[in-house]
Amino acid sequence: MLLRRKIMIGLILCIFMFSSSVPILLKIGLIPQQTFGGEGISVLTQADADTPLDLMLVSELRKQDFVEVVSPEIYAFSVINNEPVMVRGVESKPFLKIEDAECKEEINDKFALIGEGLAKRFNLGINDTFVLTGSITPVIMELAVTGIYSTTTPSNDELLIPLQTARKLISLGDNNVLAIRIETSDRNELIDFLESGEYKIVVGDAAGNSISLNDNGFEEAVSSLGIRYTVFGKVEVANGSYTSVIVQKSAANVRVVIFGFILLEGALMFIGIAAILNRAVIEKKRDIGVLTAIGANKANIHFLLLKDLLKISIVSSIIGVIFGYIGVEIVKHLNLIVILGHSIQPVISPIFILEILVVTILLSCLCGLIVNESVLGSEPHQLMQEIDSSAENEISLEKMLEGFYEN
Amino acid sequence: MFMTTMGIAVCISFLTGTISLVEGLHASTSQFSNAFEHGLIAVYDGNVLSQSIIESSTVDYINCEYAACTVVKTKIELGNESIETYAISIYDPFNLLDLNGAELTMNDILIGKQLKAEMENKNITVSDGMNITLAKDDKEVILQVRGIHQNTLFSDDWIFVSKNVVTQLNPQMQSAYSFLLLSENNIDIIHQLEEEGYTTQSLVSITKFLELGIYQIENQLYFVVLTSAIIIILLVYSILNIEIECSIADIKILKYMGASQKLVLSIFLLQTVFISLLGGVIGVAIGFIAANALVSFTPLIGFHSMILPQASISSISLPIFVGIISGIIGGFIPAYKASTIDVKAEGR
Numbered sequence: 026m027l028l029r030r031k032i033m034i035g036l037i038l039c040i041f042m043f044s045s046s047v048p049i050l051l052k053i054g055l056i057p058q059q060t061f062g063g064e065g066i067s068v069l070t071q072a073d074a075d076t077p078l079d080l081m082l083v084s085e086l087r088k089q090d091f092v093e094v095v096s097p098e099i100y101a102f103s104v105i106n107n108e109p110v111m112v113r114g115v116e117s118k119p120f121l122k123i124e125d126a127e128c129k130e131e132i133n134d135k136f137a138l139i140g141e142g143l144a145k146r147f148n149l150g151i152n153d154t155f156v157l158t159g160s161i162t163p164v165i166m167e168l169a170v171t172g173i174y175s176t177t178t179p180s181n182d183e184l185l186i187p188l189q190t191a192r193k194l195i196s197l198g199d200n201n202v203l204a205i206r207i208e209t210s211d212r213n214e215l216i217d218f219l220e221s222g223e224y225k226i227v228v229g230d231a232a233g234n235s236i237s238l239n240d241n242g243f244e245e246a247v248s249s250l251g252i253r254y255t256v257f258g259k260v261e262v263a264n265g266s267y268t269s270v271i272v273q274k275s276a277a278n279v280r281v282v283i284f285g286f287i288l289l290e291g292a293l294m295f296i297g298i299a300a301i302l303n304r305a306v307i308e309k310k311r312d313i314g315v316l317t318a319i320g321a322n323k324a325n326i327h328f329l330l331l332k333d334l335l336k337i338s339i340v341s342s343i344i345g346v347i348f349g350y351i352g353v354e355i356v357k358h359l360n361l362i363v364i365l366g367h368s369i370q371p372v373i374s375p376i377f378i379l380e381i382l383v384v385t386i387l388l389s390c391l392c393g394l395i396v397n398e399s400v401l402g403s404e405p406h407q408l409m410q411e412i413d414s415s416a417e418n419e420i421s422l423e424k425m426l427e428g429f430y431e432n
Numbered sequence: 433m434f435m436t437t438m439g440i441a442v443c444i445s446f447l448t449g450t451i452s453l454v455e456g457l458h459a460s461t462s463q464f465s466n467a468f469e470h471g472l473i474a475v476y477d478g479n480v481l482s483q484s485i486i487e488s489s490t491v492d493y494i495n496c497e498y499a500a501c502t503v504v505k506t507k508i509e510l511g512n513e514s515i516e517t518y519a520i521s522i523y524d525p526f527n528l529l530d531l532n533g534a535e536l537t538m539n540d541i542l543i544g545k546q547l548k549a550e551m552e553n554k555n556i557t558v559s560d561g562m563n564i565t566l567a568k569d570d571k572e573v574i575l576q577v578r579g580i581h582q583n584t585l586f587s588d589d590w591i592f593v594s595k596n597v598v599t600q601l602n603p604q605m606q607s608a609y610s611f612l613l614l615s616e617n618n619i620d621i622i623h624q625l626e627e628e629g630y631t632t633q634s635l636v637s638i639t640k641f642l643e644l645g646i647y648q649i650e651n652q653l654y655f656v657v658l659t660s661a662i663i664i665i666l667l668v669y670s671i672l673n674i675e676i677e678c679s680i681a682d683i684k685i686l687k688y689m690g691a692s693q694k695l696v697l698s699i700f701l702l703q704t705v706f707i708s709l710l711g712g713v714i715g716v717a718i719g720f721i722a723a724n725a726l727v728s729f730t731p732l733i734g735f736h737s738m739i740l741p742q743a744s745i746s747s748i749s750l751p752i753f754v755g756i757i758s759g760i761i762g763g764f765i766p767a768y769k770a771s772t773i774d775v776k777a778e779g780r
Binding site: 035038039042046049050053102103104106107108109110134135154155156158159160161162163164165166167189190193196278279281282284285286288289290292293296297300301303304307308362363364365366369 | 439442443446449450453454456457460461471472474476479480481482503505518546550584585586587588589590611633634635636637638640641642644645646648649652653656659660662663664666667670671673674677678722723726727730739
């Protein structure tokens, strides 16, 4: 073998770092989307502060054939035991159905249901009490846990309360809600229905795309400017419009940072692999010089190197991704990462594994061959003089020559 | 040497770029948070209001406007049935809560509208002047309804009573309160109470939710940065290793000229420290440029944000420190090996 096997350690480290951190970073970026949306769910939200959603629309939607489940919801971001907790005002039955969640306890009108994940984190059980404060209006209350539900979605880390109680936390008018989540068999028909009803509304989907119906988006732009330049005075937190913008902007800030991290991590992996292979090829200058001196041409040496690079990069990628997978699984099972009150459940998908393998192999071969090309630009006697080989290298050269003549 | 310096600079720029992005996220979150009101701050003992006890002597030394509330978990007896609720009495000497008469005399009671609806669901018509029995353990108090409370600060299924009633139901609260409410401007007093072990909680949580939530993200991002720092140390080590190995001919010449092992080692160590320091400084500059460029160009792919990458002691010193440490390790090992070469024996 022309290249030393120990360079695999460096490659494995680079691939491990990338394959373990990118799924976690991607999942962090997806949390807001999964929290407010969900797989196959359409989300209706109000277009501006002047036109709130009300339960009349919920009743209308429930009459439509293309609608399967309608869950009116109110989001109240709160803090319990000095940790952020997403409090959701809901009608318990449709919510549990849309989230495919189970609750063993009987649910009464004054329910306070907590997700299994949250219950474990806070060590809360049935009848345990906790203090809940208002989200955007000053409120203080004490609630007792009436049930624990479990689901595989991020809602497993949330607190569910009746719509009436949630309205108090955000000072919302009677019959109003903040969002309506809908499981529908035909999204286009839903949009047609809302458009024809002249509802001023925003419709979002699971991929995070949204369409604004019957709205010009002016208020969002004004609120955005307001937040950007409100540095000298306090903004009344009860202003729902500004609050909605702060949530959106904070989520956008997180997305930008995550994007930056992934890009910089990718660059670091690229530079890391390039530096390691650069070192590995330069270390073998003398051997390459000997091979050239005894008559090997560029193609022979490229072939020898490519063979090594393929072996090393395939083995390193597989080991690196396996370690990355183990790292991600540990994070997942121990619930090590909690973001915005939701524990992160990162997943390494087969496509991601395949992508890592292809990218690493291509990158390794490309970097190795480019360095080799520059090395081959020198005369054989120069290459043999430049590097002082150790006794270990001489043995490997002997083995390598055997391999060369076999080829 | 130029390529080595630039290689180190690129590695270091990763650290600076990521740290400045995280600190930018922190600063923008903090700016958002400070732009909003946090409302009143509740101070209580432990995690539950109805079990919290703050002695009245604590209230005596609080040198600011406050309201003191006493809460007891109780039951409204309705013949065969009962409804669980909370009875609260409020002492508001500075009119901080603008209660409009919710401070009650001995046997009066104000009922929340949600509680009234709950009672009506059980076919009990609530009217002014009607008698209601509150019970806790073996204690009972009979009170007269004076009206429906409109206060938005407390739960709509709570009832307002006088301090005397709370004390009858829970004698422990005779000279104590369950929780205090202070204005958010009394930062020093709030910190002092926190130091004494009391729990403090803003009555308006959204900004705190975002702040704490984003700080959770920051912790995870710093974890990614630190694990990446280990990879960076290995890369810088690897880069400097190549630089020193390429200088083995120079080391031999120095040894031929009679230079001692210590002299050779110190020359090459100084060289690696200089290269890693120079690479570190250039890397810090590239890191800030890269982070700012990333934030500036993300709107092109649909990400709009308000982050401004922040320069700070940690975003400058940590990457340079990592560079120098890995430079010393990366330079010392090959330089030491090279300095021990016996050139005389090689010559023979």
